[in-house]
Amino acid sequence: MKNKIYIVIIIASFFMVSCLKDEGNYEYENLAYVQEIKGIEEAYSIYQFEEELVVTPEITIGNSDFNKDDYDYKWYLVDYYLDKNVSVIKHDTIYISTDKDLKFTADTNIPIKKMMCVFEVTSKGTGIVFKESTFLTVKNSYSYGTFILHQKGNNSELCLIKENEEIVEDVFGIVTGGKNLSGKPKQMCHFYANRDELLNIYTDQYPDYGAIFDFSTFEYLFPASVCFFGEIPKNADFQYMESYGSGFHSLVNNKYFYLNLLLGDKYRPYFDYSLPDFEEDVVFTGKAGLNIVHGAETGQLYSSGAYGFGVSFFSGGHELKMPGKMLCMMLEPGGSMWSNAKSRFYVRKGASVTEYACNCGFDLSKYMFVYDLDSENEFVAPELIDENTLFSASETEKYLFFTKDNVIYRYNYDDVTSKPVKFYEYPAGSHISYFKHGFDSEGERLEVGIYDSSNSDKNASLYYLDRTGKVTKSYENICGKIVDIVYKNSI
Numbered sequence: 001m002k003n004k005i006y007i008v009i010i011i012a013s014f015f016m017v018s019c020l021k022d023e024g025n026y027e028y029e030n031l032a033y034v035q036e037i038k039g040i041e042e043a044y045s046i047y048q049f050e051e052e053l054v055v056t057p058e059i060t061i062g063n064s065d066f067n068k069d070d071y072d073y074k075w076y077l078v079d080y081y082l083d084k085n086v087s088v089i090k091h092d093t094i095y096i097s098t099d100k101d102l103k104f105t106a107d108t109n110i111p112i113k114k115m116m117c118v119f120e121v122t123s124k125g126t127g128i129v130f131k132e133s134t135f136l137t138v139k140n141s142y143s144y145g146t147f148i149l150h151q152k153g154n155n156s157e158l159c160l161i162k163e164n165e166e167i168v169e170d171v172f173g174i175v176t177g178g179k180n181l182s183g184k185p186k187q188m189c190h191f192y193a194n195r196d197e198l199l200n201i202y203t204d205q206y207p208d209y210g211a212i213f214d215f216s217t218f219e220y221l222f223p224a225s226v227c228f229f230g231e232i233p234k235n236a237d238f239q240y241m242e243s244y245g246s247g248f249h250s251l252v253n254n255k256y257f258y259l260n261l262l263l264g265d266k267y268r269p270y271f272d273y274s275l276p277d278f279e280e281d282v283v284f285t286g287k288a289g290l291n292i293v294h295g296a297e298t299g300q301l302y303s304s305g306a307y308g309f310g311v312s313f314f315s316g317g318h319e320l321k322m323p324g325k326m327l328c329m330m331l332e333p334g335g336s337m338w339s340n341a342k343s344r345f346y347v348r349k350g351a352s353v354t355e356y357a358c359n360c361g362f363d364l365s366k367y368m369f370v371y372d373l374d375s376e377n378e379f380v381a382p383e384l385i386d387e388n389t390l391f392s393a394s395e396t397e398k399y400l401f402f403t404k405d406n407v408i409y410r411y412n413y414d415d416v417t418s419k420p421v422k423f424y425e426y427p428a429g430s431h432i433s434y435f436k437h438g439f440d441s442e443g444e445r446l447e448v449g450i451y452d453s454s455n456s457d458k459n460a461s462l463y464y465l466d467r468t469g470k471v472t473k474s475y476e477n478i479c480g481k482i483v484d485i486v487y488k489n490s491i
Helices: 004-020 171-175
Strands: 034-036 043-045 053-054 058-061 071-083 087-098 102-104 112-121 129-139 144-151 154-160 185-193 196-203 210-214 219-223 238-244 249-250 257-258 268-273 281-290 292-297 310-317 323-329 343-350 352-363 368-378 389-391 400-404 407-412 421-425 433-440 443-451 462-466 473-481 482-488
Touching: 034 112, 034 129, 043 053, 043 343, 058 343, 087 102, 112 249, 112 433, 144 185, 144 462, 154 171, 154 196, 154 473, 171 219, 210 482, 238 281, 249 281, 268 281, 281 323, 281 343, 323 389, 323 400, 323 462, 433 482, 443 482, 462 482
Parallel strands: 043 129, 310 368
Antiparallel strands: 034 058, 053 102, 071 087, 071 112, 112 129, 144 154, 144 482, 185 196, 196 210, 210 219, 238 249, 249 257, 257 268, 281 292, 323 343, 343 352, 352 368, 389 400, 400 407, 407 421, 433 443, 443 462, 462 473
């Protein structure tokens, strides 16, 4: 029912736009009045308080020169919303100007959202009304841009690079009236729970363990600890936290928690994962086509499957196990779990690293997802991997990228005999703390956060590298050690 309601809202919005722009061929008394309005773009966006929207319409009339004093004007916003109490679509009309030329700055009375903006022209002589519409997105000053969770001393801080490249150093402190984000940073997650857009920030500090924000208005809501069923104990070990599109995974005290975006609700999005029952403690969770959890002792692989289907980890009649410490798991580009795909797993045991390649996908005859071992090889350069190594797989090319100290390496896993090559090297003494692939208008890129060993509060920098290793953008010495990044664009 909720999905239908939201579809109705979207349809209603576009229907209204069509009506407002319908200049028709109607038999009005005199078509010599307003014939056309130009100078209004299809969409605008402004920051609340900080930016002024200026629109100067050009009005064309029929058989005489235009005199603006012959008309009345109205500019207003139409804000559609769902009244959850009665499940009815409603709207508010917010009048913002009675001048022909609009000069408007959004204050606290204007919603932070995308709305229809209507310009209405009424002939004083005949009362005929002509309307033109556009869309206006009003943005909170701290709701859009690049959000960087970083470490400052023994606490956390949130830095924001706004879309206009302005850097705001302590967003959390600003919006909470000077509070500290206590504890060392762990992870962020941007998601929609029960139709509400939230930003979860996790730290290791008991009892709050971070903070939850309304990501539409960037208002502080409540501590992050309310997300968990049951109390998270003091000095909890947050071993792993990661978000993947439709879910958010974490390991706390060797227990697996999974945030399902379709289940749960705004206040309790987590539930304890118990299908199947784990036979051992788990130490790694990641995504290799499906969400997979790796056992600590036996190397057992676990998964809840997808869409109600089961998962089989068998090869040659034997259960597929990968003993050792899981370093990385990934899905090769180009495949689909509903047909044929290939996943890779990298596991350290002692001084060696084993690379497992599995054929995977949905087996219609078994009516389940199947992971079948295709090859098992010793990784050619285990000396380049240590306990601080970070991994990121390209989603467009068959390369695995990883770090060692201040160097980024690229490994072609299509040729398991080839040595990794040096892809990029930062100055000696630099450390890489954030390392992931992302996309921009030019295609896939590597996003790299580095820091030096100084005690400065701004000893970290952010770099974007293209597929050739060229630095396309950099932000030097902007914050402390970078732990996680969330992007949110306004348009």
